[in-house]
Amino acid sequence: MLLRNAWVGLAGITLALNLVACGGGGETSNKSAEPSSPSGTPAGQKVDTATAGDVKGVVNLDGVAPKNEAIKMNADPVCLREAKGAQMSEAYEVGDDGKTLGNVFVYVKDGLGNYVYDTPTETAKIDQKECRYHPHVFGMRVNQPLEIINSDPTLHNIHAMPKSNSEFNNGQPIQGMKMTHTFDKKEVMVPFKCDVHGWMNAYVGVLDHPYFAVTDKSGKFEIKSLPPGTYTLEAWHEKFGTQTASVTLGPKESKDVTFSFKPSGPTATN
Amino acid sequence: MHRFAKLLAAATVVLILAGSLVTSHDAGLSVPDWPTSYGWNMFTFPPSMWVANILYEHGHRLIASSVGFLTIIMAAWLWLAEPRRWLRWFGVAALGAVVAQGILGGITVLFFLPAAVSTAHAGLAEIFFCMTVAIALFTSPGWVASDAGAVDDARLRRIATAATALVYSQIIVGAAMRHTGAGLAIPDFPLMFGHVVPDHWSPAIAVHFAHRMGALVVTCAILMAFAYLRAHHRTRRELMRPATLLLALVAVQVTLGAFTVLSQRNPWINSFHVVGGALVLTTSLVLTLRSWRVRFASAQSSQREQSTQTQSTQSVPVSAASAVSAVSAPRGART
Numbered sequence: 281m282l283l284r285n286a287w288v289g290l291a292g293i294t295l296a297l298n299l300v301a302c303g304g305g306g307e308t309s310n311k312s313a314e315p316s317s318p319s320g321t322p323a324g325q326k327v328d329t330a331t332a333g334d335v336k337g338v339v340n341l342d343g344v345a346p347k348n349e350a351i352k353m354n355a356d357p358v359c360l361r362e363a364k365g366a367q368m369s370e371a372y373e374v375g376d377d378g379k380t381l382g383n384v385f386v387y388v389k390d391g392l393g394n395y396v397y398d399t400p401t402e403t404a405k406i407d408q409k410e411c412r413y414h415p416h417v418f419g420m421r422v423n424q425p426l427e428i429i430n431s432d433p434t435l436h437n438i439h440a441m442p443k444s445n446s447e448f449n450n451g452q453p454i455q456g457m458k459m460t461h462t463f464d465k466k467e468v469m470v471p472f473k474c475d476v477h478g479w480m481n482a483y484v485g486v487l488d489h490p491y492f493a494v495t496d497k498s499g500k501f502e503i504k505s506l507p508p509g510t511y512t513l514e515a516w517h518e519k520f521g522t523q524t525a526s527v528t529l530g531p532k533e534s535k536d537v538t539f540s541f542k543p544s545g546p547t548a549t550n
Numbered sequence: 551m552h553r554f555a556k557l558l559a560a561a562t563v564v565l566i567l568a569g570s571l572v573t574s575h576d577a578g579l580s581v582p583d584w585p586t587s588y589g590w591n592m593f594t595f596p597p598s599m600w601v602a603n604i605l606y607e608h609g610h611r612l613i614a615s616s617v618g619f620l621t622i623i624m625a626a627w628l629w630l631a632e633p634r635r636w637l638r639w640f641g642v643a644a645l646g647a648v649v650a651q652g653i654l655g656g657i658t659v660l661f662f663l664p665a666a667v668s669t670a671h672a673g674l675a676e677i678f679f680c681m682t683v684a685i686a687l688f689t690s691p692g693w694v695a696s697d698a699g700a701v702d703d704a705r706l707r708r709i710a711t712a713a714t715a716l717v718y719s720q721i722i723v724g725a726a727m728r729h730t731g732a733g734l735a736i737p738d739f740p741l742m743f744g745h746v747v748p749d750h751w752s753p754a755i756a757v758h759f760a761h762r763m764g765a766l767v768v769t770c771a772i773l774m775a776f777a778y779l780r781a782h783h784r785t786r787r788e789l790m791r792p793a794t795l796l797l798a799l800v801a802v803q804v805t806l807g808a809f810t811v812l813s814q815r816n817p818w819i820n821s822f823h824v825v826g827g828a829l830v831l832t833t834s835l836v837l838t839l840r841s842w843r844v845r846f847a848s849a850q851s852s853q854r855e856q857s858t859q860t861q862s863t864q865s866v867p868v869s870a871a872s873a874v875s876a877v878s879a880p881r882g883a884r885t
Contacts, residue, residue: 355602435599437582439662447662449579453588453599475580476602 324396332505333529337537339384339499339515345372345543346519351479358434359411359477369479370416371519373497380499381541383417384517385469385485387492388503389524391511397489403427403460406472406482408436408452413472413482417518419492420484423462430457435476442470445486449475469516483518508533515539551627555686558620559832562679563825565617568610569675570824573728574817577603578663584656587611614652621648624685637688644681651678665729672725676718676831683832687839692788700844701786707845709778710838713771717831720764724827727757733820736762739811765804768830772800775837792837799830 348368353359373382404420406413409431420426430436430452439449444465452459463470463486474480485492493501503513510528520541527535572578580603581587587595587608592615600608621644628641651674658667687693727733732754742748742762748755779786779793806823813819839846 355605358601434601435588435604437580439579439582441662449582449662451582451588475577475582476604478576478603 325394326397327395327505327507329505331531332507333531333533333535335503335506335511335513335527335529335535335537337386337501337539339381339386339495339501339517340538340540341374341379341381341499341543342540343543344378345374345381348372353411353477353479356411356434356477358432362432362434363410363412367479370412370481373416375498380495380497381517381520382495382497382499384495384499384501384515384539384541385417385419385483385492386495386501386503386513386515386539387419387468387485387487388489388506389512389514391509392489392491392507393509395489395507397421399423400490401425404484405429406438406484407431408438408474408480411436411477411480413474413480415482415494417469417483417494418485419494420463420486421490422466422486422488423464426461426463426484428452428459428461430455436474436480437476439473439475440470441473442467442486445470468514469518485516513537515541517541551631552686552689552691554620554624554627555682555689558617558624559679559682559686561613561617561620562682563828565610565613566675566679566828567821567825568606568613569672570821571817572606572610573668573824574815574820575603575606577606578668579607579659580604581607581611581659584659611655614655618648618652621645621682624682628685632689634688637685640681640688641685644678644685647674647678647681651675663729665726668729669722669725672729673722676721676828679828680832680835683835684839687836693843701783701789701841702844703782703841706775706778706783706789707838707841709771709775710834710841713768713775714831714834714838716764716768716771717827717834720761720768721827721831723757723761723764724824727761728824730754730757732758733815734811737811739808765807769800769804772796772830772834775834788840789837792833792840796830796833796837799826799833802826803830 348371351367351369353363353367370383374380375382400421403425404418405427406415406418407429408414411432411434428438428450433455435451435453437449437451438459439447440461441447442463442465444467445463448461450459463484466486466488468485468487469483470486472482472484491503491506493503495501506529508529508531510526512524512526514522514524516522520543523539523541525537525539527537529535583589585592588599590596592608592611595608625641625645628638632638632641651671654667654671654674658664658671661667727735730753735752735754735758736742736748738744742759743750748759776793776797779789783789803823803826806819806826810816810820810823
């Protein structure tokens with residue numbers, strides 16, 4: 281009996297001690313990447329850069345954007361020290377004149393047909409610095425390596441919450457830690473968040489072609505080397521949602537497209 | 551032993567608060583690995599790294615470990631010193647529940663908080679809390695002393711049991727609402743989108759609406775239980791005290807629920823609402839168990855009689871008293 285009691289006690293202690301716990305790209309660019317040269321190995325039609333044109337444009341704000349919310353970083357003294365001055369959320373990147381919108385992801389949604397593109401070997405990058413993600417909105421390609429860096433002397437976890445790709449959540453407790461991840465499906469957009477610092481969020485558009493750009497604060501974007509054709513462009517904003525525009529491009533032609541987001545709903549013209 | 555059981559139950563309240571703070575702060579994935587914490591052993595994870603939301607999640611893990619440790623002691627103590635066999639095994643079951651709860655917590659982290667697993671984690675937490683309170687009750691002097699004069703009222707048993715079952719169901723609906731992000735699916739209170747009944751629907755609105763309706767049902771059930779007790783057992787202190795407390799807790803709980811919505815899910819109000827739900831449940835459980843006290847006694851008597859008969863058929867010349875002693879106090883503990 282004594283032996284049985286001792287065994288039960290030991291087993292219980294071992295189990296509970298082991299188990300009882302629960303839970304328990306580069307900086308924002310307003311220019312698209314150049315399409316690959318047609319000398320690659322993949323089969324299929326490649327873009328003829330000699331006849332390709334450009335789409336330029338601007339994303340306007342028709343109205344007054346809500347104010348970005350103030351962020352209190354005092355839950356982490358390191359963030360408080362690293363991020364100097366008043367800290368605001370990054371939801372509305374509005375131009376100095378109040379009429380243009382930054383951090384809008386603009387991309388060719390439809391019309392590219394069967395072109396094929398080489399997968400870039402250079403890495404896209406996202407950095408956790410001053411308790412923010414840099415960049416806040418960016419684009420990258422399917423199967424392109426994404427380097428995730430923690431430049432802060434504090435812990436971060438990077439938690440990607442895609443719908444089509446695989447979700448991941450990795451801790452980077454030490455300053456200078458790096459990891460690489462690739463997305464194997466196109467998806468616009470994949471949100472990132474840091475569950476440690478609730479204000480940290482970012483978005484990446486993952487595409488199977490190089491025709492995308494992110495607007496700068498002046499709302500400008502440029503998508504280069506687009507072959508002749510008729511395309512549907514989409515502009516995505518984290519708060520205002522999406523809007524689309526159609527554009528037809530002739531050989532070596534350059535077209536302007538203007539998107540206009542209203543705080544109550546978007547419109548597009550070209 | 552009773553004091554230790556009360557300590558375990560109190561520690562479990564703290565654990566439930568810690569767990570609800572994790573969800574309220576959206577901190578469930580702030581420590582992405584399990585059972586390690588950012589690669590460290592949970593117990594050696596440097597306190598300097600318990601920053602921002604990590605404090606809630608890691609704190610929850612440490613408190614859970616402490617409760618687990620207390621449960622081991624409780625189960626071992628019961629096993630070694632408790633004369634009632636069923637209670638000894640009940641202690642083992644509580645240990646099993648807390649271990650399963652830890653595993654569920656780990657799974658929900660590793661699989662990015664799937665709503666079903668997180669809801670199960672919340673549901674098992676309540677069951678475990680009920681078990682700790684039940685152990686405290688079963689080991690209390692009032693329960694152990696004598697079953698003579700215990701209330702034997704079948705209707706009371708039905709009312710109290712139904713109330714407890716309804717409270718538990720309401721908690722599960724609340725947990726499902728919480729873990730599917732439907733806490734503010736209906737943003738106003740007491741009206742719903744300015745109407746008595748929502749004028750449009752979605753799964754989130756439906757689960758939120760169910761929780762509000764559940765609150766109404768639970769309140770009625772508890773009012774009914776209280777009214778019944780006042781009418782039929784007004785002098786029974788052991789029943790009227792938990793019933794009165796239950797009434798007060800429900801009033802506080804409904805208020806906290808309202809303020810959870812009105813404050814846009816303030817994390818602390820939201821968390822105290824979760825704890826309030828657990829306290830309503832266990833108070834209702836105490837009332838229910840006391841209404842069943844006489845049946846527990848009958849079961850024990852049957853067990854004793856069975857034991858006596860067994861010993862008689864073995865032709866061992868022992869008296870009934872010594873047979874009871876053999877069953878009830880084999881290790882010299884009190885009966």
